[in-house]
Amino acid sequence: MAVAGHPFATWTAAVLSLAVFSYLYRDNALWRAVEHLYVGLAAGYGLGYGWHAFLRPIIVTDLIGRHQYGYAVPLLFGGLVFARQVRGGEDLARLPLGLWVGYGAGYALAYLPRTLLLQVRGSLLAPDTLSRAVLLLALLSGLCYFLFTLGQGRAGRRAAALGRWAVLLALGASFGGAVLYRYTILLGRLSFLLHGWLGL
């Protein structure tokens, strides 16, 4: 997208874009410098934004300003992840990670079955249209392809072969979408360089 604002911003964006494109010719120092700059900026931005938008309101405003000391418990507990930097502190560092994983698993178990069951029901509707018939055929044959633990007869092998083609077609469509997505990014960047920067 075109960078609106100061010409310095436009020129900086244009030069950095060209530096990134230089990798298409070969690896070079300019590309590596921009790569490091990007990673550093992203990390710095994330850290700064996280502090100002999330941590600071909790620590400064709520915990200190409003004396809501309950926030200290999750803060200290979360801080235990850094205990692995101290010899013998590895076990302490596992506590917040354990809570995190357990909480995530519980959340998934509570909410995901409905999502998945609706999908299963949707996939097994009567094949009264061509789309549904193709979907059902691809689903059942795809499942046959992934039946590794059971012996398959001739019909099973044919269904598995069909399933393999269904999977290949789906992956091909996804790859096509990925290529076009990247191309759209390139077009957007060139649109900025040609229209926004050079004014063509």
Added chain:
Amino acid sequence: MSAGGRWRDLLARLGFIDRRVVHLATLAVAIAAVLWPPALPVRPRPDTIAAFRLGQGLRPGDAVFIWIDYGFGAQEELDPLLRALLLQLMRQGALLCIASRSPEGAGIADAAVRQVGAAFPAYAQGYGRTWLDLGYRPAADVALRAATADLPAAYNGVDETGRALSSLPAAAGLRALGPADFRLAYVLDWGDGYAPMMTYVSQVTGLRLVVGAIAMEAPVIEPYVQTGQIAAVIAGTRGAAEYESLLDAPGIATALHRGSVLAALFVCALLLAGNLGALAGG
């Protein structure tokens, strides 16, 4: 060498073209696509029309929740769609409540609202009255689930800049993320942002969800539209171009889409050349 042998030799060479030549040709086609996009017609598909109709059903003051699930990496593809959606929502006079899943999302949303809103005085000067930005929250699943119970509390009672939500008129009626306070929810989806929104908000509260996704992600989301778990999906730049045509306001998405058609033809030619080269080369 026979004529057939010469052809075979020529085709075999296609498989060994220097990648830098391919890059250069790709760049040339992309530049041509940007400078001279083919004047192809844009015909909206049913999914895009469904999303558009939901937007057209909004009345002035109806609140919509817009969740930005992308950062700078997907900006080129999703920004045009965000702008098209905002144009419709501002024409309808909707109350915009924006939040983001990525740290960059807040800035991206603000820039888009200010750019599109420049033509709408109610939005250009109306932060806090016609729109507000809640900003970024980590742990999206937890934040969204909390927002369905108490929206201000899920965002610590402040907006993206730290202003108290209680001081913003726009936030007065927005108590919880659900159909009681919001008419629609939009997700601008780069990865799997639709999933927590659908699982923890839409399915639980019944709030209708429209997803605008990158082209690569759209086929993954389509099954959820067919089962009614998501109300509509707008797919990539093409979907954005279709939205612009429905709004009768062709813009950057239309230009990008037309250019990408040219690019797609070129990619097909490359695939064909590469495969022919591989086959001829044995």
